[in-house]
Amino acid sequence: MARTVLGDAVLVTTTTTGTGTYALGSAVAGYFHPADANVASGSRVSFVVVDSLTAPTAREIGEGVLTTGSPWTLTRATIRNSLFDGASVSGSALNWPAGTRYVFLTPIAARTPQLDTDNALHAVNVPKAWAVFNGSGLIASHGIASITDHGVGDVTFTFDEAFPDANYCILGTASLISSDGAITTFQPRSDTSQIAASACRMLCSYDVSASGRTAVDAPYMSVSFLGEP
Structure with a gap:
């Protein structure tokens, strides 16, 4: 998905009806049109x-x-929430009747980074949790x-x-190379059922022969988990 672009104080009218692409009108007095706010054509934006x-x-x-164009247009690629006459129609584009509406560009909660009280940044594709482990316990962690x-x-x-x-x-990474030069890895177990929304099971091991991998407690095993906040 393309990066979402922001535009300062962009507020315009539209008289588009139905559920299709918005044709943008002029800027509301005291605000900007996208063309005046340095928002380039082809930019992905969030809107209300x-x-x-x-x-x-x-x-x-x-x-x-x-x-x-003449006029500029705005597609409705993803609808995150919607409300009509006080009733939620979440996930659906509104079927607008005739009339004037107002379109403004604004950050939306699902795409806005949030700094928590522990000074950790929560956003899409920013580590939601991380840990450093040594086989005996956590050295450091967040989230x-x-x-x-479960053992070695x-x-x-x-x-x-x-x-x-x-x-x-x-x-995941591990700080150990075995005596015969095999590189140690720290990765999810091969059984993908061990990867869940609430937890993840990891295995630190090295490969010394074709017979399989050998589990080991490296002195420094680190892992980060990234995804939707």
């Missing part, structure tokens, strides 16, 4: 559309792509609620907060 600037009864929050030691080189990390699903990135 409302039916009133003072007492909205319909609202759509989403992401789309701006394209220059780890607990560990379960075999440990489960349980997260403070679960990921939305098990499709996150796992990066």
Whole structure:
């Protein structure tokens, strides 16, 4: 997915009806059109559309792509939330009737980094949790609620907060090379059922022969978990 671009104080009108691509009108007095805010054509942006600037009864929050033209247009690639006449229609583009609406570019919660009280940054693809382990216990960690030691080189990390699903990135390293030069790895167990939204089981081992890998407690095993916050 492309990077989401921000535009300062961009607020424009639209009279687009239905559920299709927005045709953008002029800027509201005191605000900017994308063309005046250095937002390039082809940029992916996050937006909110409302039916009133003072007492909205319909609202759509989403992401789309701006394209220059006469007029400029904004696709509705992803709808994150929507409300019509006080009823939620989450995930669906609003079927706008005739009238004037207002489109403004703004960060949305799902894509906005958040700094917690421990000075950790929470955002998409920023490590949500990390740990340094030595076989006896944690040396340092963040976002780890607990560990379960299953034996030599075999440990489960349980997260403070679960990921939305098990499709996150796992990066592991180990500081040990065996006497015969085999490189040690620290990686998820081959059984993918050990990777869950709430926890991940890791194995530190090295390969000395074709017969299989040998588990080992390296003095410094580190791992980071990245994905949706």
